[in-house]
Amino acid sequence: MCLAIPARVVQLLGDDRALTEVGGVRSEISLGLVDGVGVGDYVIVHVGYAISRLDEEEAARTLALFAQMVEQHEEQAGEVHQ
Numbered sequence: 001m002c003l004a005i006p007a008r009v010v011q012l013l014g015d016d017r018a019l020t021e022v023g024g025v026r027s028e029i030s031l032g033l034v035d036g037v038g039v040g041d042y043v044i045v046h047v048g049y050a051i052s053r054l055d056e057e058e059a060a061r062t063l064a065l066f067a068q069m070v071e072q073h074e075e076q077a078g079e080v081h082q
Contacts, residue, residue, distance in 0.1 A: 004046035006059035009039055
């Protein structure tokens with residue numbers, strides 16, 4: 001299974017590279033597949049590459065779903081260990 005997540009661009013590094021942030025974690029990615037990305041934009045990141053841009057509202061909805069999945073997983077893991 002593959003997973004692509006929304007990340008906010010916090011710095012353009014040159015050479016089609018950018019620094020992104022998700023949940024306080026920063027990663028360097030390639031922007032070689034997506035044109036016109038700027039600081040503050042949200043991109044979908046898959047294996048170190050931005051594969052598309054998305055608006056802030058859609059990024060927030062998607063990140064909220066990921067947070068909800070993590071919360072549910074942690075609750076279920078706690079039930080298993082009790």
